[in-house]
Amino acid sequence: MVIGRFPERIVVIGAGMAGLVCTLELMKKGYSVRLLEANSQPGGRIYTMRDQFADGLFCEIGAAFIGAHHFLTLSYAQQAGVQLINLPVPNRSLSYIDGRLIIDSPAEPALWPVSLTAEERILGYAGMLEKYLKPGLKAAGDPFLPGWPTQQAAQLDSMTMEEYLKGQGASSGAIKLFEIGYMQMLGDGIGKVSALQRLLDLKMVSSESNTQTIVGGMDQLPKKLALTIGSNISYGCAVTHIEHSNKGVVIQFTNSGEVFTICCDRVIVAIPSTVLRTIHFSPPLSKEKNDVIQNQLSTSVTRTVIQSRTRFWNSLSSFTTVNTDLKIGWLLDATFTQTKSKRGLICSYSSGESARVISRAGNFNSAVSEIKQVLPELSYNYEGGTVFSWDHNPYSRGAYAWYKPKQMLRMLPALSSEQGRIYFAGDNTSLFPGWIEGAISSALRAVNQIIANN
Incomplete structure (x- = not known):
């Protein structure tokens, strides 16, 4: 519980999963919390x-x-x-390559229309994934263990996923197959994205059947959490200015064309960097914090x-x-x-x-x-x-964060750290952008930062 006669007043900005969890957990601990959401419904990118x-x-x-x-x-x-x-759980996979539908299964391996080595053709698609990805998944390590990031993880962050695959001996044909489907769905593809981020993301894709x-x-998940929060959420409130000092925070937002102001002791900003860029901070955020917000890719x-x-x-x-x-x-x-x-x-x-x-x-x-x-x-x-x-959605201005080589390990500490009475949450500040798990973990981290500073 919060020590003192009156609990601290906290404002949370953004009713995606990170903002909802921040609000719920702070309410449980006795804080007075107000959640501001620009949209007319909760959930963010759970849509x-x-x-x-x-x-x-x-x-x-x-x-x-x-x-x-x-x-x-x-x-x-x-x-x-x-x-x-x-x-x-399908017992075979379907791909459409070079104008034809290709079926691949353990019983009937596909004849892929790309140039593969003799070993790769014997291995098949699943075997190639095992051969080329397993060493990288191991080298990426466990981000929740002490001593992470390791030197191996840092090396992976210094190269693209395509460079990693080439280093493992993958042929150009195998890389072309990997570019088709899930592995290509991060940033601008495996030729641009950090190998470390791509491999950590692959760890989030369970190979289990359940x-x-x-x-x-x-959307039932954020809606039910929002019902628990109740009237502590205010919708249609787009934050435009945040003024902060060692005494507190003043937040300005618009609602139906009118301008409102709310004062609080601390604020958690749980919106994507692409939207955060539109908010004016006085005094400005630190150069390091501002740089990562301005340059984080979506x-x-x-x-x-x-x-x-x-x-x-x-x-x-x-x-x-x-x-x-x-x-x-x-x-x-x-x-x-x-x-x-x-x-x-x-x-x-x-x-x-x-x-x-x-x-x-x-x-x-x-x-x-x-x-x-x-x-x-x-x-x-x-x-x-x-x-x-998602690029055209005004509440997100993009889908999920991605990093080029040498960006992830450099940017994340600055993205997730607090500045004075301002705290930051959202899957884009976590190790797992694009995942609900990343959003929730970032929320719990921000809540713990507030508790530690009380």
Whole structure:
């Protein structure tokens, strides 16, 4: 509990998962907390798109699943009382490369249309992942152990993921395969992103069978946490100025065109760096803090969602996702847990330059054409669709943080440290940007920083 007659007044900015957890934990400890959110709903980049599709169908535009070892996320899901469901585990994978659909399974390994070494062809895709990634995953180490980052981790942060793979002996053909699908969905791809960040992110993707999602939509988690917070949340409040001193903090925000001011003892800023740049600080933040906020990169992500009259893709045995070499990127069945309608939703997940191209005005039809290339029967089942770009969302201005070589280990300490009475949270200040687990861990760290300074 807070010592003293009156608890400290804390303002939290941003009602994504980091801001929600900060608020809940501080309230539990007796602090007086006010949560300001610019949007009209909680969740941040946990966004379940509804009301645009028939038959009550919905599509995850942001965070879509919870890994088996995401213990913090699972804990808060349990606290919120949401129901989880296991994702299906396909017995084969589908890829679309050079204009044809390729099926790969342990029983029938694919004949990949790329130049592989004789050993790589024997290993197959799964074997190549094991051979080339296992040493790096070990070298990346455990960030939660004392002494991290190790010298090996620092070496990984000094190179791109592509350079790491080449150093492990991966052929150009193997690297091309790795560029198709999940490994390409961070920043501007494996040719640009820090090998350390890419490998730490891969550790977040559980290989176990019980990866889960939330029944009824991922947005049920932040909504239920927000209900617990209740009237301590104020929506439609866009913070514009933060004035701070050793005596307290004065925050200015707008609501419905009017300007308001709130005073507090401390503030937690739990919004992405891309949005944080729009807030004026007086006095200015330190040069080091300001530099990392201004220069932290954000992954471009665009989702194209198509409504289909039938789920014709169910005839493709074990279809849940298709990795493609097209601009649409990763293609998935967005409604595999929704069984009440015969209709279905197909969603593409584009990142990097491909995402920026698709998000430009007039490019929706080209994305639909690419999806039809992969799934020709869509031509007879198409009922409409939409495009959502995280770059164009005013509350995020990008999806999740990414780092070039020599940025991650240099920037993270400055991003996560407090400055006077100002504290910082959000998945972009954590080791695991883009994950709910990263957002929650950053929130708990910020709360502990406040407690330590009381």
